[in-house]
Amino acid sequence: MTQLHSETYYDAIIVGSGTCGATLARELAKQQKKVLILEKGATVPLKETLPGIAPLLNEVKVTEKLKDMRAITTGGTTAFYFGVAATPPLETFSSLGMDLSKAYKEVQNELPINYLPDEYFGPQSLKLRESALDLGHDWEKQPMLVDLDKCTSGYSYEAKWKAKSFVEEAVENGATLLEKVEVTNVIFENNKAVGVAYKEKKKSNIHKVYGEKIILAAGILASPVILQKSGMKNVGNHGFYVDPNRVYFGLIPKLGSTNNFVGAMETKLEDDIFLGDANVPKLFYQLLMISMLKFRHLFSFSKSIGIGVKVHDPMSGSVSEDGQYRKKISEDVLAKLDKGGKEAIKILQNAGAKHIVKSPVNVTSTGGLLKINEHVNSNLETQFKNLYVCDRSVLPDTFRKPPTLTLVCMAKYLSDKLWA
Numbered sequence: 001m002t003q004l005h006s007e008t009y010y011d012a013i014i015v016g017s018g019t020c021g022a023t024l025a026r027e028l029a030k031q032q033k034k035v036l037i038l039e040k041g042a043t044v045p046l047k048e049t050l051p052g053i054a055p056l057l058n059e060v061k062v063t064e065k066l067k068d069m070r071a072i073t074t075g076g077t078t079a080f081y082f083g084v085a086a087t088p089p090l091e092t093f094s095s096l097g098m099d100l101s102k103a104y105k106e107v108q109n110e111l112p113i114n115y116l117p118d119e120y121f122g123p124q125s126l127k128l129r130e131s132a133l134d135l136g137h138d139w140e141k142q143p144m145l146v147d148l149d150k151c152t153s154g155y156s157y158e159a160k161w162k163a164k165s166f167v168e169e170a171v172e173n174g175a176t177l178l179e180k181v182e183v184t185n186v187i188f189e190n191n192k193a194v195g196v197a198y199k200e201k202k203k204s205n206i207h208k209v210y211g212e213k214i215i216l217a218a219g220i221l222a223s224p225v226i227l228q229k230s231g232m233k234n235v236g237n238h239g240f241y242v243d244p245n246r247v248y249f250g251l252i253p254k255l256g257s258t259n260n261f262v263g264a265m266e267t268k269l270e271d272d273i274f275l276g277d278a279n280v281p282k283l284f285y286q287l288l289m290i291s292m293l294k295f296r297h298l299f300s301f302s303k304s305i306g307i308g309v310k311v312h313d314p315m316s317g318s319v320s321e322d323g324q325y326r327k328k329i330s331e332d333v334l335a336k337l338d339k340g341g342k343e344a345i346k347i348l349q350n351a352g353a354k355h356i357v358k359s360p361v362n363v364t365s366t367g368g369l370l371k372i373n374e375h376v377n378s379n380l381e382t383q384f385k386n387l388y389v390c391d392r393s394v395l396p397d398t399f400r401k402p403p404t405l406t407l408v409c410m411a412k413y414l415s416d417k418l419w420a
C-alpha cells in the first residue's frame with residue numbers, strides 16, 4: 001500500500017477501484033491528472049478457486065431476507081462476474097442529456113466484446129438451448145466480455161475482461177492507489193466537496209485527504225451510504241429494485257457438462273419475467289449445491305443442467321439513515337417467479353432432465369437508488385459542487401441488464417466532462 005503525505009493535494013480522488021473507478025482512474029491518468037484511488041480491498045492474484053474467490057466475496061442485506069453480493073478487492077466485482085456484455089442503452093442516456101456514443105465507440109475498440117461461437121459452450125448450455133427452442137422460445141446469445149484468443153478449450157476465467165487491468169494501467173501512468181482503506185464520508189467547505197475521510201483496515205483513527213474533484217465509485221452497496229453519511233437527504237427516495245431470481249438444476253445421464261460461460265443465452269418469457277442459462281462453472285455449481293444441501297447434485301456436475309428465472313420487481317424500499325437497505329418482496333413478484341419456474345421446469349424436462357431441484361430466491365442485482373437529473377446532473381455531479389457519483393447507483397432503473405459495458409462507457413464520459 002502506498003504511503004500518503006497528508007499535504008498532498010490531488011486533481012481527482014476516486015473512491016473505489018471497480019469497473020467505474022478503474023476506468024475513470026485510467027482515463028484521468030492518461031490525461032496527466034494527479035489521481036488518488038482509495039480502495040477498501042487489496043490487490044490479490046485473481047483465481048477462480050475457492051481460496052481465490054471466498055475472501056473477496058462480500059454480502060450486504062438488501063431486503064428482509066435477501067443479500068446482494070459484491071467483491072471487495074482492487075478491481076471490484078469483475079473479479080468474479082460472469083462477463084455478459086449487454087449493449088449500453090444509448091437512447092436512454094441521450095434522453096437524460098448524456099451522449100455516450102463516443103465512449104461506446106472507444107470501448108468497442110478497446111475491450112474484447114464477442115458473441116461466443118457454439119464450440120465455446122458446454123454441452124449443458126447447448127442442450128438447454130435445444131430444448132428451449134424446441135418449446136418455441138427465442139433463446140438468444142448475448143455478447144460477452146471475453147477474449148476468444150485466451151480460450152484454448154471452451155471456458156476460461158482468465159479470458160474474461162476485468163477492471164483490475166485498468167487499475168494497473170492507471171498506476172503505470174502515475175495514479176496513486178491506496179488499498180485497505182474505507183472511505184466513510186465526504187468533507188465539505190461552503191457546500192463544495194473538498195476531500196474525503198477514511199479509515200485504515202482494523203484501525204479506528206480517521207484520516208483526511210483533499211482534492212479538487214471527488215468521485216464516488218464504491219458501487220451500489222456503498223456510494224449511496226457514503227452520500228447519506230455525508231448529508232445528502234433524498235438518497236433512495238424512489239426506492240430501489242433487486243430483480244429476484246431463482247435457479248433450477250436437473251441431471252441428465254452422460255451429458256458431460258463442463259465449466260461454462262454462464263448467462264450468455266436468455267429469453268423474455270413475458271413482461272417482467274426472464275429465463276436464462278444458469279450453467280455456472282463447476283466451483284459455483286458446487287458452492288450452490290452445498291448451500292442448498294443437495295448432495296446428490298453436488299457430486300453430479302458432469303450430468304447437471306441449469307436454468308434461471310428472473311423477475312423485474314417494482315421500485316420500493318429505502319436506505320435508512322444508518323445506511324441499511326430495506327425492502328419487502330411482494331407476493332405478486334413471488335407469483336411471477338413461480339410462473340417463470342413452471343416454464344423453466346418444462347424446459348429442463350423437455351431436455352430429459354430428472355431430479356430437478358430449485359434454489360431459494362436470490363438477488364440478481366440491486367439498482368435504481370440515485371437518479372440522473374435529480375440526485376446527479378447529466379455530468380454526474382451532485383447538489384454539492386465537485387462531488388460526483390459514477391457507478392451502478394446512478395444507472396437508470398429502466399436498464400436492468402448486465403451493466404459492466406455501460407459503466408465503462410459512463411466512466412469514460414465523465415472523464416471527458418470533469419474539466420470540460
Ligand SMILES: Cc1cc2nc3c(=O)[nH]c(=O)nc-3n(C[C@H](O)[C@H](O)[C@H](O)COP(=O)(O)OP(=O)(O)OC[C@H]3O[C@@H](n4cnc5c(N)ncnc54)[C@H](O)[C@@H]3O)c2cc1C
Binds near residue numbers: 074391
Ligand atoms: C456474481 C455476479 C455476477 C455478475 N455478472 C455480471 C455480468 O455477467 N455482466 C455484467 O455486466 N455485470 C455482472 N455483474 C455485475 C457487475 O460486476 C457489477 O455491477 C459491476 O462490477 C459494478 O461496478 P461498480 O464500479 O459499480 O462497483 P464494483 O465493481 O463493485 O466496485 C466498487 C469498488 O469499491 C470498493 N469499495 C466499496 N466500498 C468502499 C469504501 N467505503 N471505500 C473505498 N472503497 C470501497 C470495492 O471494494 C470495489 O472495489 C455481476 C455481479 C455479480 C455479483
